[in-house]
Amino acid sequence: MTLHTLSHAQERDRQDKLAPYKNEFYIPANSIYMDGNSLGLLSKRAERTLHELLNTWKTLGIDGWTEGEHPWFYLSEQVGEKMAPLVGGMQGETIATGSTTTNLHQLVSTFYKPDGNKTKILADELNFPSDIYALKSQLQLKGYDPDEHLVRVKSRDGRYLQEDDIIEAMTTDVALIALPAVLYRSGQVLDMEKLTKAAHERNIPIGFDLCHSIGAVEHQLHDWGTDFAFWCTYKHLNGGPGSVGGLFIHEKHFGKTPGLAGWFGSKKGSQFDMDHKMDPAEDAGAYQIGTPHVLSLAPVIGSLEMFEEVGMAAIREKSLELTAYMLELVEQELTDANFIIGNPVDETRGGHLLLEHEEAARICKALKEDGVIPDFRTPNGIRLAPVALYNSFEDVWHTVQKLKVIMDEKRYEKFENKRGVVA
Numbered sequence: 001m002t003l004h005t006l007s008h009a010q011e012r013d014r015q016d017k018l019a020p021y022k023n024e025f026y027i028p029a030n031s032i033y034m035d036g037n038s039l040g041l042l043s044k045r046a047e048r049t050l051h052e053l054l055n056t057w058k059t060l061g062i063d064g065w066t067e068g069e070h071p072w073f074y075l076s077e078q079v080g081e082k083m084a085p086l087v088g089g090m091q092g093e094t095i096a097t098g099s100t101t102t103n104l105h106q107l108v109s110t111f112y113k114p115d116g117n118k119t120k121i122l123a124d125e126l127n128f129p130s131d132i133y134a135l136k137s138q139l140q141l142k143g144y145d146p147d148e149h150l151v152r153v154k155s156r157d158g159r160y161l162q163e164d165d166i167i168e169a170m171t172t173d174v175a176l177i178a179l180p181a182v183l184y185r186s187g188q189v190l191d192m193e194k195l196t197k198a199a200h201e202r203n204i205p206i207g208f209d210l211c212h213s214i215g216a217v218e219h220q221l222h223d224w225g226t227d228f229a230f231w232c233t234y235k236h237l238n239g240g241p242g243s244v245g246g247l248f249i250h251e252k253h254f255g256k257t258p259g260l261a262g263w264f265g266s267k268k269g270s271q272f273d274m275d276h277k278m279d280p281a282e283d284a285g286a287y288q289i290g291t292p293h294v295l296s297l298a299p300v301i302g303s304l305e306m307f308e309e310v311g312m313a314a315i316r317e318k319s320l321e322l323t324a325y326m327l328e329l330v331e332q333e334l335t336d337a338n339f340i341i342g343n344p345v346d347e348t349r350g351g352h353l354l355l356e357h358e359e360a361a362r363i364c365k366a367l368k369e370d371g372v373i374p375d376f377r378t379p380n381g382i383r384l385a386p387v388a389l390y391n392s393f394e395d396v397w398h399t400v401q402k403l404k405v406i407m408d409e410k411r412y413e414k415f416e417n418k419r420g421v422v423a
C-alpha cells in the first residue's frame with residue numbers, strides 16, 4: 001500500500017489547501033508538535049497582536065482603554081464576537097472572559113437553582129477534574145453534600161460515554177447538567193444537540209465545556225438551544241499559556257442576572273457612572289466580572305484571524321483527514337506493539353487521538369527524545385493531536401515511523417514509566 005510511503009504523505013501535503021498556514025507558526029526547533037490539544041503553538045499573527053497591545057500600553061498609557069488599534073475597553077466583546085462562528089453563536093451570545101474554571105463557576109452560580117427535590121447536578125465520571133472540583137464546591141456553597149448531589153454518569157468501558165446513559169440519568173431531581181463537548185482523554189465528541197433536546201424535554205438547563213472542541217470541531221449552540229458553554233483559548237485556538245477563556249449564553253437568557261457580579265459586567269455606557277446599583281449588560285457581556293486580562297487576550301486577536309480566514313468546516317475536514325491517516329498508519333505499522341486505540345475511530349472523534357499502552361509514560365519520554373511532542377494522560381494514555389493549521393501529513397508519517405522504531409527497539413526501556421510533574 002502506498003500509504004506506507006513518505007512520498008504519499010508529501011503528495012497529500014502538496015494537495016492540502018491549508019498547508020501554507022504551517023509557516024504562520026513557530027514550530028519548536030527540531031520537533032514535530034503533536035500537543036496542540038494541551039497548548040497550541042504561537043503564530044506570527046498572535047505575536048504581532050501581543051506586540052501591538054504592549055505598544056499601546058507603552059505609547060498611550062491609560063488612554064489605551066479607549067484609543068489605539070484595539071481599545072482595551074471593548075476588546076472582550078470584540079474577541080467574543082470573533083469566537084461566535086466557532087461555537088455557532090449569534091450577536092452578543094459570546095464573550096471573551098475569565099478562564100474555563102472561573103467561567104464554569106460563574107455559569108453554575110447563575111443556572112443552578114435548586115428547588116424542592118430538584119437539587120442535583122448531573123456530570124460524568126470521565127470529566128476533567130477541574131470541572132468536577134468546581135461543581136462540588138458549588139454544591140457545598142449551597143449547603144449540599146457533593147457525594148449525594150453530584151451525579152456522575154458512568155462510562156461502560158472507561159473511555160466513552162453513551163448519550164442514552166446520560167439521558168437516562170436526567171431524572172426529575174436534576175437541576176443542572178454540565179458535560180464536556182469532547183472528552184479530554186478519548187477525544188469522543190458528545191452529541192450536544194441530542195443531549196440538549198433531551199435535557200430541555202425534562203426542563204433541565206444544560207451547558208458544555210468546549211475546551212477540547214473549540215477550534216477543532218464545529219458547534220451550532222444557538223440552533224441547538226444549548227443554555228450555556230465555556231472554554232479556554234490556549235489549546236486549539238492557540239492563544240498562549242493562560243490566555244483568556246470564553247463563554248456562551250443563549251439569547252433566550254439575555255437579561256438574566258448572573259450569579260457573580262462585578263463592574264465589567266455593566267453596560268459600557270454606564271460602567272463609569274460608578275453607581276452602587278449595577279446596570280448590567282443585556283447579553284453575554286453581563287457575565288464578566290473584573291478588569292479584562294488584556295495582555296492575555298492580545299494574542300487571541302491575531303490567532304482568530306486565521307480561523308476567520310479558513311473557516312471551521314475546512315479545519316474540521318483536514319483534522320479528520322489527519323487523524324484518519326494517523327489511525328491507518330498506526331494500524332499498518334504498529335500491529336505488534338500492543339497499542340489499544342482509545343479514541344472513537346468513526347467521526348465522533350475530536351481533534352486528538354489516544355493510544356493506550358501500559359508503558360505509555362515512558363513511550364512519551366522516548367518520543368520526546370526523538371523530537372515528537374505528545375502528552376501523557378494517566379494511567380496509560382498517549383495523546384496525539386495532528387492540528388489542521390500547523391501539522392502536515394508528513395508530520396503524521398514521521399510520528400508513526402518514530403513510534404515504530406521506539407517500539408521495535410524497545411527504546412522506551414531506558415526511561416522510568418512515570419509521569420512528569422506537568423504531564
Ligand SMILES: Cc1ncc(COP(=O)(O)O)c(C=O)c1O
Nearest residue numbers: 099100101128130184209211232
Ligand atoms: C476539559 C477541560 N476543562 C477544564 C480545564 C481547566 O481549564 P483552566 O485551567 O483554563 O480553568 C481543562 C484544561 O486544563 C480542560 O481540558
Ligand SMILES: Nc1c(O)cccc1C(=O)C[C@H](N)C(=O)O
Nearest residue numbers: 037038039128184185211422423
Ligand atoms: N491548562 C494546562 C496547564 O496549565 C498546564 C498543563 C496542561 C494544561 C492543560 O490544559 C491540560 C489539558 N486541559 C488536558 O486536557 O489535559
